[in-house]
Amino acid sequence: MKKISLTGIKPTGDLHIGNYFGAIKPALELANEYDARYFIADYHALNTMKDPKELNTTIRQVAAGWLASGLDPEKVIFYRQSSIPEVFELNAMLMAFTAKGLMNRAHAYKAAVQDNAEKGDDTDAGINMGLFTYPVLMAADIIIFDSDVVPVGKDQVQHIEMAQDIAQSVNANYGKQVLKVPQAAVQENTALIPGLDGRKMSKSYGNIIPLFTPEKQLRKTIMRITTNSQTVEEPKNPDESQIFQLYKLFAEPQEETDLANRYRAGGMGWGDAKEELFRVVDRTLAPIRRRYDEIMADIPSLDKILKQGAEKARPIAQSTINRFRKAAGVD
Ligand code: ADP
Numbered sequence: 001m002k003k004i005s006l007t008g009i010k011p012t013g014d015l016h017i018g019n020y021f022g023a024i025k026p027a028l029e030l031a032n033e034y035d036a037r038y039f040i041a042d043y044h045a046l047n048t049m050k051d052p053k054e055l056n057t058t059i060r061q062v063a064a065g066w067l068a069s070g071l072d073p074e075k076v077i078f079y080r081q082s083s084i085p086e087v088f089e090l091n092a093m094l095m096a097f098t099a100k101g102l103m104n105r106a107h108a109y110k111a112a113v114q115d116n117a118e119k120g121d122d123t124d125a126g127i128n129m130g131l132f133t134y135p136v137l138m139a140a141d142i143i144i145f146d147s148d149v150v151p152v153g154k155d156q157v158q159h160i161e162m163a164q165d166i167a168q169s170v171n172a173n174y175g176k177q178v179l180k181v182p183q184a185a186v187q188e189n190t191a192l193i194p195g196l197d198g199r200k201m202s203k204s205y206g207n208i209i210p211l212f213t214p215e216k217q218l219r220k221t222i223m224r225i226t227t228n229s230q231t232v233e234e235p236k237n238p239d240e241s242q243i244f245q246l247y248k249l250f251a252e253p254q255e256e257t258d259l260a261n262r263y264r265a266g267g268m269g270w271g272d273a274k275e276e277l278f279r280v281v282d283r284t285l286a287p288i289r290r291r292y293d294e295i296m297a298d299i300p301s302l303d304k305i306l307k308q309g310a311e312k313a314r315p316i317a318q319s320t321i322n323r324f325r326k327a328a329g330v331d
């Protein structure tokens, strides 16, 4: 039997290059050798997105992003989290096996608490239970499909470790393997794509290069990348430049070597470095962007694909739930 690869993306805003190289591309590569299940984590997005129209749109955008990037729904089970009620049943069951202290240690929750403390607010301000218990729902997403590997960027590794802890505590309680214990699959070279300001590219930092922005806008965004004050003449170290880090993702090996030499030789300013980056980014993204626009122009077909995916996913989800209910004595 083939191993199972699973990952999800929250529809909380525009997909960006970090999502593409950190999650989508490695996941699509894994789909060639694994049985793949990829989904839109729409209930995870509900924690922060309360505008129905906006959420409705971003769900379709992220789905179209996967398809435009090459996901083949005949090969990959592709669905919305919210279409699989068994995920939420498993979430409720896993709650009983999740230590509150484990949730206290989650990075996202700790960051929110610290942020409140720094502002002098009540430490619980603006934190809903969805955020606090986020890792349990994520564990349910993963465990429901007996996933072996979860392709994600580095920032999600802690969540996968928590899913391991939770599955192991279930298995330890019943003295047998009721639930599969998943592993994270992080690609070292794309684990942390830098954003415009050099920090991790993230929607929450407002430093993204969106995947599906028109050419003109893409160029403008790339021109906004922060640089140091080195003059045109000065030789530059490509390994210390986030422009070059991004360039490497899109360039052919020969292009990479040639441009690294130009950096080191001096005589090339940051403006030129950004132009070179724009050229390779646009070359790669233009065809994906065209497919994305076509998919977004036909939402009923997109919704049909997601519905068919959910129909394929549910029987698998039901069998995991039945196995767990039986082990728990709730059958
Ligand atoms: P964001 O940080 O923009 O909110 P998400 O948390 O929705 O992004 O991430 C979706 C997927 O993309 C996850 O697997 C995450 O690890 C990956 N990812 C996001 N940003 C990056 C990045 N800068 N580098 C590598 N992977 C990333």
Ligand code: TRP
Pocket (backbone or CB within 6 Å): 006, 007, 008, 009, 010, 041, 044, 137, 138, 141, 142, 150, 152, 156, 159
């Ligand atoms: N937490 C992930 C993120 O922020 C999204 C996600 C939800 C996920 N459920 C998942 C990723 C299950 C992998 C597996 O990006």
